Amino acid sequence: MSGHDLKPADSSRFYALVGLGLLVLLAGLGAFHTMEEHGHIISGMNNQIVWGLPHVFAIFMIVAASGVLNVASIGSVFGKTIYKTRAPLSGLLCLALLGGGLMVLLLDLGRPDRIIVAATHYNFRSVFAWNVFLYSGMFAIVALYLWMLMERRMNRYVKPVGFVAFIWRLVLTTGTGSIFGFLVAREAYGSAMLAPMFIIMSFAWGLAVFNIVQSAMFAWNGMTLHPAILRRMKNLLGVFVAATAYFVATHHLTNLYFARQADFEYFILVDGGVYPLIFWLGYGVVGTVLPLLLIFHPALGTARAMTAASVSVLLGAFALLYVFIIGGQAWPLDIFPGYAASSRFGDGLIAAYTPSLPELLLGLGGMAAAFLITTVGVRILHFLPEDDLPQFDGGGSEPNLPAASHGA
Amino acid sequence: MSAGHKPPLPARRALLAGGAAAALSVALAPGIRLIEIASGNEAPTLASSKVRWGMLIDATRCSADCDACVTACNQENHLPTAAAPTDPQWLRKVSLKDLKTGRSLSVPVMCQHCAKPACVDVCPTGASFKRADGIVLVDRHICIGCRYCMMACPYKARSFVHAPVTDQNPQVPRGKGCVEGCTLCVHRLDRGQLPACVEACPNQAMLFGDLNDPDSAISQRLRAIATTQARADLGLDTGVRYHGI
Incomplete structure (x- = not known):
């Protein structure tokens, strides 16, 4: 139930969680401060790998933020x-993840003190500038959506506002995918496929985040997920995981077919050391095969298996983004096709990148911010999904609840 | 004016006028002096879109063991000699070897000053911009250090300032946390001088001039010999052209 009914033991557990979250957040802010003082020289990034681990965290959170709202849209x-x-919890998680992701993105800027410049100077040809609008608009729309959901008098507006949020987040994730999709010169990016691929990734990752939070809240309150709901949610996750794999496979297959892309594909899938390893093991096995097994194997498919599947989907998400963002940049630019290039500036060489502690802490700090927003939000407002269980018994069909019980 | 009113004495009038002029001079002179300082000694000239600055690099003249252009660039712009992947490098020598024939050559590579620059398109704040005369620059006042331009540039022509900057050339402001790249020595150009690399090249492998002027040496040379653009397939219409590649 909501925070009002918590027992003292729950209360101390809540404060312990908040304390832990604050600690990690503080470590992240400390890392930001150190990087701001010394410059990015203390990070693992360089003039070839210009976006590093913080971007893996930031893009994961921004993509998952959009996807987690899928639950509300459905x-x-x-x-x-x-x-x-589940719509209110879905909205809260969206705001939390978006906040955490943007925090990391902004604090990794070379000049985070100039953030006001980003709000006052726009180049409307830049997909980054579009995203500034898309992200701030997302906050406003989801906040409004939450109000419509949680204020009984406003419930009648849920559908139109929910529809706007649904369209907005599709555009938002198109924008995030297009950050890479619009890069003409790098083999790893520059594809219209990236926009829909990011959308389908957002569905899988967002639902995985939702499942984990939901299972934690249910466990906290000694509740169990009704088998009918479990079946629906796990099957949906399975479909999203499979669809993501389809898009990733198609993207690589297209690249493999183009002769000029073949060397890059060989690097990222076979020969590139840590990147193929992370791709196949991290994304292929942990992020795709394992969750599909956990979800669809007849002997599994329990609530615990769905939570485990969700965790492995998230691990796979990080693996995929790491290979996509960092492996994609590690491959040298082919400035003079047909020639082997070398220079003192890394031309023709695979760029080295070792993530540094400040980068990791900054990324974790963003996750901690999202965690804190969620934990505190769930404590002070009513976000726990409550199902009208008698309606579910004896049928696997869509349980229809009376409209009055909608959304709390 | 009534007939009985006497006009002021001319001497007194002159004295008053002189005093006022002296007072005005004292009050305004420092301001005028400041304006003079701010605008430099020469009359300010705006970059003209009638001009498009460009460069022709002749790979057949560029010597593999020479990096005079790189040294000149680093000295002019007070850049450290690039030793680490985090050090800035506005101009670099790239050694090339034909994958099929084994033919070797060496060329300087820098910002190609594209007519349709990808870095300008992607920059969220407009800090990456193209001057009227085709020079692609970074406005250090509004660069937020997002590095999206570095992701977009096909030539690896931009560097991010990873560490605090000391010993700057006052005419080439730089700063930690911003992105930078070749300016075609815009500060020299606006004084009527050539870019430092062009001036330093001992082999005359770098020809600088106005691509829009059909009578300029560079235009005439471009008409006479076969040249190419780096990644011409991208259609960015580079201001830097190569011969002998």
Whole structure:
């Protein structure tokens, strides 16, 4: 139940969680301060790998933020009742992840003190500038959406506002994918496929985050997920994981087919040392095969298996983004095709990158910010999904709850 | 004016006028002096879109063991000699070897000053910009250090300032946390001088001039010999052209 009914033991557990979150957040802010003082020289980034581990964290959170709202959209836009009761939690997680992701992105800037410049100077040809609008608009729309969901008098506006949020986040993730999709010169990027690929990745990663938070909240409150709901949510996650794998495979296959991309594909999938390893083991096995097994194997498919599958989807997400963002930059630019290039500036060489502690702490700090927003939000407001269980018994079909019980 | 009113004495009038002029001079002179300092000694000239600055690099004249252009660039812009991947490098010598024939050559590579620069397109704040005369620059006042331009540039022509900067050339302001790259020595150009690398090249392998002027030496040379653009397939219309590649 909500925070009001918590027992003293729950209360101390809550404060312990908040304390832990604050500690990690502080470590992240400390890392930011150190990097601001010394410059990015103390990071693992350089003039070839210009976006490093902080971007892996930031893009993961921003993509997952968009996807986690899918749960609310299925309820509000597509009218599925079991998702309606989950809409407020979905909205909160969206805000938390978006906040955490943007925090990392902003604090990794070379001149974070100039953030006001980013808000006052726009180059409308830049997909980054579009994203400034998309991200701030997302905050406003989801906040409004939460208000419509949680204020009984405003419930009648849930559908139109939910629809706007649904469209907005599709555009937002298109924008995030296009940050890479619009890069003409690098083999790893520059593809229209990246926009829809990011959207489908957001569905999988967002739902995985939702499942983990939901299972933690249920465990906290001694509740169990109804088998009918479990089945629906795990199957949905399975479909999203498979669809992501389809997009990733198609992207690589397209590149493999183009002769000029073949060397890069060989690097990233076979010969590139740590990158193929992370791709196949981290994304392929842990992020795709394992969750699909956990979800669809007849002997598994329990609530615990779904949580485990969700965790492995998130590990796979980090692996995929690491290979995509850092491996993609490690491959040298082919400035003079047909020639082998060398210079004192790393031309023709695979760039080296070792993530530094400040980068890791900054990324974790963003995760801690998202964690804190969620933990405190769940404590002070009513976000726990409550299902009208009698409605579910005896049927596997879509449980239809009376409209009055919608969204709390 | 009534007939009984006497006009002021001319001497007194002159004295008053002189005093006022002296007072005005004292009050305004420092301001005028400041304006003079701010605008430099020469009359300010704006970059003209009638001009497009460009460079022709002749790979057949560029010697593999010479890096006079790099040294000149580093000295002019007070850049450290690049030793680490985090050090800035605005101009570098790239050795090339034909993958099929084994033919070797060496060329300087820097910002190609594209007519359709990817770095300008992607920059969220407009800090990356193209001057009217085609020079692509970074406005250090509004660069937020996001490095998206470095992701977008096909030539690895931009560097991020990873560490605090000391010993700056006052005419080439730099700063930690900003992105920078070849300016075609815009500060020299605006004084009527050539870019430092062009001036330093002992082999005359770098020809600088106005691509829009059909009578300029560079235009005439471009008409006479076969040249290419780096990554011409991208259609960025570079201001730097290569011969002998």
